[in-house]
Amino acid sequence: MTSPTKTGRFIALEGGEGTGKSTQVARLADALRERGLVVEITREPGGTPQAEAIRELLLHPPGEGWTPEAEALLFAAARADHVERLIRPALAKGVWVISDRFVDSSRAYQGGAGGLGDDAITALHSFGSKGLRPDCTVLLEVDAATRAQRLAARDGDASDAIGGRSADYHAQVADSFRALADTDPQGFRVVDGGGSPEEVHERVMSVLSHLIEGADE
Numbered sequence: 001m002t003s004p005t006k007t008g009r010f011i012a013l014e015g016g017e018g019t020g021k022s023t024q025v026a027r028l029a030d031a032l033r034e035r036g037l038v039v040e041i042t043r044e045p046g047g048t049p050q051a052e053a054i055r056e057l058l059l060h061p062p063g064e065g066w067t068p069e070a071e072a073l074l075f076a077a078a079r080a081d082h083v084e085r086l087i088r089p090a091l092a093k094g095v096w097v098i099s100d101r102f103v104d105s106s107r108a109y110q111g112g113a114g115g116l117g118d119d120a121i122t123a124l125h126s127f128g129s130k131g132l133r134p135d136c137t138v139l140l141e142v143d144a145a146t147r148a149q150r151l152a153a154r155d156g157d158a159s160d161a162i163g164g165r166s167a168d169y170h171a172q173v174a175d176s177f178r179a180l181a182d183t184d185p186q187g188f189r190v191v192d193g194g195g196s197p198e199e200v201h202e203r204v205m206s207v208l209s210h211l212i213e214g215a216d217e
Helices: 021-034 049-059 068-092 103-113 118-129 144-155 167-183 197-207
Strands: 010-014 039-043 096-100 136-141 188-192
Touching (some): 010 103, 021 039, 021 136, 049 068, 068 096, 068 103, 068 118, 103 167, 136 197, 167 188, 188 197
Parallel strands (some): 010 096, 010 136, 136 188
16 A cells, blocks of 8 residues: 555535445445555544534434524534544545535535525535535435435335435435536536446546546556
8 A cells, every 4th residue: 555645635425315325435435445545434424423423413313303503503513523623634644535425415405405595504614614625526316216215225114314304305405416516517526326336336436537547656
């Protein structure tokens, strides 16, 4: 394995429930490590002990759950700790950071489907995480039927507080993600998440070639 490069890279995989993000995060990390790169896998909400504690509160909330505003604030708080304690230090050491979700999930879920608006979410991110953006955001998309099938296989009757929301809500999330990608074609790469994990991985590697090529030299 080569030593870490001077400058790390930050890649986020985004998408709604059942798009295969976690599977593709692991495959991407393996592929980069095979090229001699040092890779850190992380997730949102989570990534640090403090953020993981907030994750539990968000996915399994007490009582009647959180208001939309409180939910957005909790996500932003978890992200602020995640960025400060894990992501920025890793990048400074030359590590490639791959995150299963980042701020665009908050923009799509709380800002879009949750009705809070993009300005509110980006303002929280600007304050809490100094506006950090990935070098590239890979958006995985699947159709509604595939999403429902994968969620049923993954969760059964035990969905968390966000995954268990209505089909209409998740359709709004998907639409919000696509709108974000359409307005930022330089920052996003949209990938068809249908098909086998191997097929999707090949697509992911293809759209990230501009970052990966030459990185192991």
